[in-house]
Amino acid sequence: MEILRVENLSKSFGGVHAVNNISFSVEVGERLAVIGPNGAGKTTLFNLINGQLRPTAGRIYFCGQDITKMLTHQRAHAGQGRSFQLTSLFLNLTVFENALLALHGTKPSRYQMLRPITGYEDLMAKAEETLKTAALWEQKDELVKNISYGEQRRLEIALTTVLSDLRLLLLDEPSCGLTGAESADIIKMIHKLGRDITVLLVAHDMDLVFGVAERIMVLHYGEIIADGEPKEIQANPIVKEIYMGTMEGERNAGAS
Amino acid sequence: MEKDKWEGIRRLWQGRLGQFAPFIIVGLILLTIPHFAHADIQLMMAKSLAFATFAMGYNLVFGYTGLLSLGHGVYFGAGGYAVALLQYHLHIYSFWMAMPLAVAVSMLLAAILGPIVLRSTGMYFLLLTFAFGELFYSIAWQTKFMGVLSVAGQIAVRGIPGIVYPDVIPGIELTSTTFYYFIFTGFVICYILLYRITNSPFGHALVGIRESEPRMQALGYHTWRYKYIALIVSAGFSGVGGAMFAWNNAMIDPSHFAVGTSFLPMVMSIIGGSTTLFGPAIGAVIVTFVEYLASITIRARWPLILGGIFVVSVMFARAGIGVYLARLWEKVRVRYGNTKS
Amino acid sequence: MEFFATSLLNGLSFGMILFLIAAGLSIIVGVMGIINLSHGALYMLGGYFGWMIAQRLGLNFWLAVFIGGLVAGLVGLFIERAFLRRLYKQMNEQVLLTFGFVYIITNICLWVWGGDAKVPFWDPALSGSFNLAGLLYPKTRIIVIAIGTVLAVFLWWLQNKTRVGAIIRAGMDDREMVTGLGINLARVSMLIFFLAAFIAGFAGVIGAQLWGVYSYQGLQTLLFALIIIIVGGIGSIQGALAGALIIGIVDAFGRALFPQLSMFFMFLVMIIILIAKPSGLLGRKI
Numbered sequence: 001m002e003i004l005r006v007e008n009l010s011k012s013f014g015g016v017h018a019v020n021n022i023s024f025s026v027e028v029g030e031r032l033a034v035i036g037p038n039g040a041g042k043t044t045l046f047n048l049i050n051g052q053l054r055p056t057a058g059r060i061y062f063c064g065q066d067i068t069k070m071l072t073h074q075r076a077h078a079g080q081g082r083s084f085q086l087t088s089l090f091l092n093l094t095v096f097e098n099a100l101l102a103l104h105g106t107k108p109s110r111y112q113m114l115r116p117i118t119g120y121e122d123l124m125a126k127a128e129e130t131l132k133t134a135a136l137w138e139q140k141d142e143l144v145k146n147i148s149y150g151e152q153r154r155l156e157i158a159l160t161t162v163l164s165d166l167r168l169l170l171l172d173e174p175s176c177g178l179t180g181a182e183s184a185d186i187i188k189m190i191h192k193l194g195r196d197i198t199v200l201l202v203a204h205d206m207d208l209v210f211g212v213a214e215r216i217m218v219l220h221y222g223e224i225i226a227d228g229e230p231k232e233i234q235a236n237p238i239v240k241e242i243y244m245g246t247m248e249g250e251r252n253a254g255a256s
Numbered sequence: 257m258e259k260d261k262w263e264g265i266r267r268l269w270q271g272r273l274g275q276f277a278p279f280i281i282v283g284l285i286l287l288t289i290p291h292f293a294h295a296d297i298q299l300m301m302a303k304s305l306a307f308a309t310f311a312m313g314y315n316l317v318f319g320y321t322g323l324l325s326l327g328h329g330v331y332f333g334a335g336g337y338a339v340a341l342l343q344y345h346l347h348i349y350s351f352w353m354a355m356p357l358a359v360a361v362s363m364l365l366a367a368i369l370g371p372i373v374l375r376s377t378g379m380y381f382l383l384l385t386f387a388f389g390e391l392f393y394s395i396a397w398q399t400k401f402m403g404v405l406s407v408a409g410q411i412a413v414r415g416i417p418g419i420v421y422p423d424v425i426p427g428i429e430l431t432s433t434t435f436y437y438f439i440f441t442g443f444v445i446c447y448i449l450l451y452r453i454t455n456s457p458f459g460h461a462l463v464g465i466r467e468s469e470p471r472m473q474a475l476g477y478h479t480w481r482y483k484y485i486a487l488i489v490s491a492g493f494s495g496v497g498g499a500m501f502a503w504n505n506a507m508i509d510p511s512h513f514a515v516g517t518s519f520l521p522m523v524m525s526i527i528g529g530s531t532t533l534f535g536p537a538i539g540a541v542i543v544t545f546v547e548y549l550a551s552i553t554i555r556a557r558w559p560l561i562l563g564g565i566f567v568v569s570v571m572f573a574r575a576g577i578g579v580y581l582a583r584l585w586e587k588v589r590v591r592y593g594n595t596k597s
Numbered sequence: 598m599e600f601f602a603t604s605l606l607n608g609l610s611f612g613m614i615l616f617l618i619a620a621g622l623s624i625i626v627g628v629m630g631i632i633n634l635s636h637g638a639l640y641m642l643g644g645y646f647g648w649m650i651a652q653r654l655g656l657n658f659w660l661a662v663f664i665g666g667l668v669a670g671l672v673g674l675f676i677e678r679a680f681l682r683r684l685y686k687q688m689n690e691q692v693l694l695t696f697g698f699v700y701i702i703t704n705i706c707l708w709v710w711g712g713d714a715k716v717p718f719w720d721p722a723l724s725g726s727f728n729l730a731g732l733l734y735p736k737t738r739i740i741v742i743a744i745g746t747v748l749a750v751f752l753w754w755l756q757n758k759t760r761v762g763a764i765i766r767a768g769m770d771d772r773e774m775v776t777g778l779g780i781n782l783a784r785v786s787m788l789i790f791f792l793a794a795f796i797a798g799f800a801g802v803i804g805a806q807l808w809g810v811y812s813y814q815g816l817q818t819l820l821f822a823l824i825i826i827i828v829g830g831i832g833s834i835q836g837a838l839a840g841a842l843i844i845g846i847v848d849a850f851g852r853a854l855f856p857q858l859s860m861f862f863m864f865l866v867m868i869i870i871l872i873a874k875p876s877g878l879l880g881r882k883i
Contacts, residue, residue, distance in 0.1 A: 072474055073472075073476050073477055090467035090471070092463075092531075101460055101461065101475065104460075105475030105476035105477055110458070110476075112456050113458040114452045114453070116456060117456060117460050163475075324692065326692070372868070372872065375875045379632060380875065386820075387827065390820050391864045398859075515820075556708075557704060559700040559703065560704035562697075562700050563704065564697065564701065565697070567694055571683075
């Protein structure tokens with residue numbers, strides 16, 4: 001069953017075609033990694049799927065619905081969860097408060113003005129559970145700006161999974177800046193997710209990509225130049241050509 | 257037995273009582289001062305509570321949501337004028353009609369201006385709110401309905417003078433002392449309401465929007481709607497402050513809509529600490545008090561001093577005095593709570 | 598016909614002064630990302646100094662214009678160097694600080710020059726009116742239009758045809774990049790700030806020919822400038838000019854036809870633009 005379909009999608013900024021007439025679809029439960037050199041349009045694609053950007057042309061279908069004009073928060077209610085490349089956690093709030101806010105996002109109680117946010121037992125329990133699983137319970141009362149970068153990334157990723165009817169997880173460079181061990185944790189976390197959740201991943205870290213992806217899509221200058229199983233992509237000469245230096249560089253950096 | 261008694265008290269001190277102690281102390285001070293003070297001081301303190309309510313309401317939008325509004329004078333002025341016009345044109349003095357009207361009018365204005373003003377962010381938002389404040393000033397200045405007319409039908413006085421204390425309990429007239437207690441009660445009620453709002457999911461969402469609006473949207477929050485609601489709620493509190501001010505000041509004039517008034521809650525919030533609920537209240541007391549001192553010494557130079565306060569608070573007191581006081585209190589509490597047994 | 602021509606010329610002369618004020622503010626906001634609410638106060642300060650030179654000391658009017666500009670320029674530069682430089686990208690703080698200076702400058706002017714408004718004054722050689730095809734129109738206003746036009750052309754040339762201008766425009770888009778290219782953006786910024794403040798003070802004396810100088814000009818001029826920026830858009834000379842001329846002309850006709858509604862027309866135009874095109878007529882999205 002198809003969960004996401006993109007048809008003739010384009011996004012231009014002035015004269016620059018960040019995403020140029022691409023079409024593809026994703027099945028429920030797939031683990032798809034989107035790779036490509038810098039500027040290839042990967043984050044732009046995510047921003048289009050998640051609603052931060054409006055397409056210049058084309059359509060996006062999610063769970064059978066045309067979401068092209070849908071606002072971001074509505075897409076969250078439809079089942080999209082997203083992590084950002086540059087950490088966008090709430091720095092001046094505590095770890096626990098970040099978790100509570102993430103949990104309330106799709107609940108009607110989010111408009112409640114007179115009960116304290118700590119008064120929702122089930123959400124408090126869920127927050128505790130999530131933080132314990134992510135090994136962040138000790139830091140629950142620390143301000144996010146005071147915890148380490150690795151812990152911040154871990155928190156951000158953990159909080160993308162708390163969405164109650166999560167269907168599609170969009171992870172933008174989840175292991176950016178993390179050590180090998182920390183990246184391995186992320187791979188483990190993704191493996192633990194059930195098949196009712198589809199994972200779309202943008203990454204430069206090849207260990208992560210090959211550790212998680214069942215399908216890889218390569219973007220270059222806003223177009224899809226290759227799409228298939230990891231082995232095919234690895235052997236693809238065009239991909240090797242445009243990506244060779246970068247891949248090698250990443251592998252060497254990753255193996256530290 | 258002795259040990260248990262101390263244990264119980266110590267735990268109280270470290271827990272809820274300790275947290276509330278500063279409020280209790282301040283509350284006691286605020287309650288007893290009028291008895292010992294001279295009418296001028298009472299007037300000043302009532303004024304500071306009116307502004308404290310205004311500033312706390314304003315801060316919901318400024319400190320919590322992160323929107324720099326320079327147009328809250330519109331809502332403050334609306335509250336004040338609602339009370340004044342009700343007395344002047346309709347001879348209605350009842351608190352129970354005036355206050356709800358003040359709140360309703362200010363919230364209605366925010367509901368109307370909100371969609372226009374929230375179309376822009378950052379700087380444009382600031383410019384827009386400023387311009388609307390001046391628009392209302394202009395309207396209040398020119399409109400006959402909002403001024404005192406002379407025999408010939410021309411505007412003789414801009415604004416409405418001669419505002420008297422409201423009737424709260426029929427038959428009982430408020431004196432300046434009982435009026436002060438009345439304002440104090442109103443302030444406490446507003447404080448409690450704002451306390452609940454800022455601790456609620458809604459209040460936390462506002463902070464989330466300030467910290468990272470894109471993330472909030474990705475989490476499912478309709479951020480525009482939150483900003484709109486926050487604006488309306490904060491306008492309501494501003495209207496309450498305006499009504500309190502009008503009764504206390506006995507006069508309301510067009511300048512209360514304008515930028516001079518709109519800046520006050522902002523500077524009060526920054527001085528007192530815009531990240532806390534009570535910070536703006538502290539700022540309000542400080543600014544009102546300094547203004548009072550200036551008025552009895554070098555009245556003509558007050559704007560100069562106020563400008564100086566703006567500059568100094570930006571350059572040196574960024575986090576706000578309220579925040580420093582809160583940290584200090586925590587240290588005191590922890591230190592004196594930890595007796596080694 | 599005479600009514601139309603007079604109103605039009607009134608609008609143009611008013612608009613030109615507004616342009617001078619708004620242009621500087623717009624560039625500072627657009628390029629340096631600084632909101633300087635004291636810009637109107639600099640206009641007023643220039644006006645007061647100009648009055649002092651021309652009326653109190655009885656010296657040449659054009660010297661007064663220059664001094665007015667110079668003083669405003671230096672004060673503006675001081676505010677930028679001593680305070681604003683430390684508040685890069687902090688909008689709340691900039692707003693509060695610069696507004697504090699409005700109060701400070703206004704109160705000092707009141708202290709020094711007193712609360713009475715200074716009546717309009719001008720170069721004696723420009724007394725009287727020109728005869729424009731049968732229409733008598735004050736020479737001072739024509740000069741205002743002329744000076745405004747010259748300045749508009751100069752600023753446009755500066756923005757679009759010079760290296761400095763290119764740096765400014767690049768700085769508007771990407772400050773980090775420009776600095777990275779080794780260009781001393783700080784020095785250019787200082788120059789721009791001084792220039793904008795100078796023009797504000799200069800405009801203060803030029804405007805004094807029409808309106809004199811008075812103590813609430815600090816806030817009033819600021820409000821005008823902000824309305825123009827909202828209408829015309831931020832960051833371009835063209836935007837400031839378009840906004841200023843539209844507002845000036847609308848105001849002039851409005852005043853002439855419905856005198857009791859004075860500032861409403863300005864606000865009306867502003868609200869219409871806000872609803873139709875929130876970023877202003879020729880504005881760049883910020």
